[in-house]
Amino acid sequence: MRLRSDIFAAALIRRAETQGAVAMLRRRGAAEAGALFIKLDRLDGRAAVYGPAPQSEETPEGVDRLFSKVHKGDWVEPAEAEARLKREIMFDPDLWIVEIEDREGRVFVDLAA
Helix, strand or coil: CCCCHHHHHHHHHHHHHHCCCEEEEEECCCCCCCCEEEEEECCCCCEEEEEECCCCCCCCCCCCCCEEECCCCCCECHHHHHHHHHHHHHHCCCCEEEEEECCCCCCCCCECC
16 A cells, blocks of 8 residues: 555655755645655755656565656756756646755655666
8 A cells, every 4th residue: 555645745854854954845736646756956056856657667565656867867957857847737736846955965765776
């Protein structure tokens, strides 16, 4: 059984903050099943956007959700990350957005291979 999106988002924010990052909920979506997107800002002009990994990815035992970058390359400009999030909202208005500011570039979720 999968964790509700509201619980997963709250846990992600808490996990990031307990490890020294700044994390905030930027957009509240459907509580039970809204897709979750993460904007990671390194505060140096580099950012990344993570979204749900394709469902073809095998989820390891004990992992609730897998994420993958939604853009090519390791990092993008923050404005490009914002533009991508805006397009995602137009496609799915029930999505969640958590923003993490971390100079080390940690995303605090499980990533697809």
